Amino acid sequence: MSRQGVQGKVVVVTGAARGVGELLARKLAARGARLALVGLEPDELERVAASLEGDAECWTADVTDRQTMARVAGEVLARFGRIDVVVANAGVATGGPFLDADPDAFDRVIHVNLLGSIATARAFLPALVASRGYLLQIASLAAMTPAPMMAAYCASKSGVEAFAHSLRAEVGHQGVAVGVGYLSWTDTDMVRGADEDDVLRELRARLPWPTNRTYPLEPAVERIAAGIERRSSHVYAQWWLRGMQSVRGYLPAFIGGPLGRREMRRAAPALARGATVRRGLVGKGGAADESARAAEHHVP
Template identity: 35%
Template sequence: MGKLTGKITVVTGAGQGIGRGIAEKLAAEGATVVVTDINETTAKETADRIGGGAIGVRTDVTSRESVAAMVGQVHRQFGRIDVLVNNAGWDKAGPFVESDPDDWDRVVRINLYGVLNTCRAVLPIMAEQGSGSVVNIASDAGRVGSSGEAVYSAAKGGVIAFTKSIAREMARSQVNANAVCPGPADTALFASIGGDNPKLREALTKAIPFRRLAQPSDLANVVAFLASDEADYVTGQTVSVSGGLTMS
């Protein structure tokens, strides 16, 4: 039996990249995974791939109505929600002084409001159950800043502070909340913000003590622990998974 056997688990942005890696790991540990993504095709493909009763549901985390519909469907179908992993994210890299305010809105809506929307829908269910675990995928950009990602860093810093606050509020209901902060990861999002530039990739790799970018599985292993009963007494924590690029 896996450490997550029987747990009904919602993972946002799980159609590709880190989210897909998390969904695969949680399913391998026995969870029934609800794969949500704004791209319904990739959500359903991931669900079919991981099996274990997984379902794919199109969800736009920036829309409270879309989130409410997904959470309502999951609660009706399974009767409970044990784990929420907020992974959906987006960024557009570039100097802040040259940035487009429309992009600020999109970055904040997806990375910060997306977390607020899902937590607002799921936390009352967990409180009523008297159990549950929230794992928010933040970023080391939110802890130490990142050149070319100022608004993204601000949004992810907000996720970290929000996670600590809900950890305090929800503790009386035996619900824990923690944040996982990836460093540079070998994903499509990283490639889209310049990671496909060989010089940037090489420079970053040299800066990481372990001399490699994170793989989705590196993040997924930490998420699986925090989502499990083994981490019942861990709440309000921020864990960097960066190969030593940042240390605190």
């Protein structure tokens, strides 16, 4: 598929304050795109916007808030005159056994990753129809394969993958392209936060190669930027993820069968010792999400 480029195009990136979103904004700005950055951390968003090449502005918003996202979409359209690309990247994660998870954190992963992506599409899709634009939904290896102690994240990413595939079928005749971006474990605050949990870190290290590695951020985001230029239906941040598509149908039986049972038996003593640990959202992004919600509800 030939590259159409992003020179002069208006690109919206959610979750743009750090990690994949921040670096993607930098790469697209360097290619000549005009950036609308959306996220929960106003100071970080302003720092990113001020450091980008070319035209950029930021909006503070919770992607799960439909009314706020609709307002932001209207303001972005008024500011830039059009919207050509939307990257639904905002996401949070929690880990650990389902019954030990903080219920609010578990639900928040579903709300942000799945319902937040749906709210993003609902807000921006009319503008993309007008521009015959492109929506990229950031999913994960977690959409292809289940994993123990990652129920919320796997469920949310499987959901956004299915949502994007369904949406592609609906809006293709209107000139809108919809893509799904897949990343394995990539060096971000979220992954580093998950690795602070000894059990999760050891469990991940015991996964089969190449799923047990942490991959550098820059080449992963470079692949995503190239996929946006091509308006690709599938974007793979690590080369081997493409091959996972052909075997994904076998993975639930394997992961949920002998491999999963073996690893959970191995982890059981450590999990028992930490049974009283609150398993909330991981990483700096998770902390920012919790802080923003606490401030909104005036929780000290």
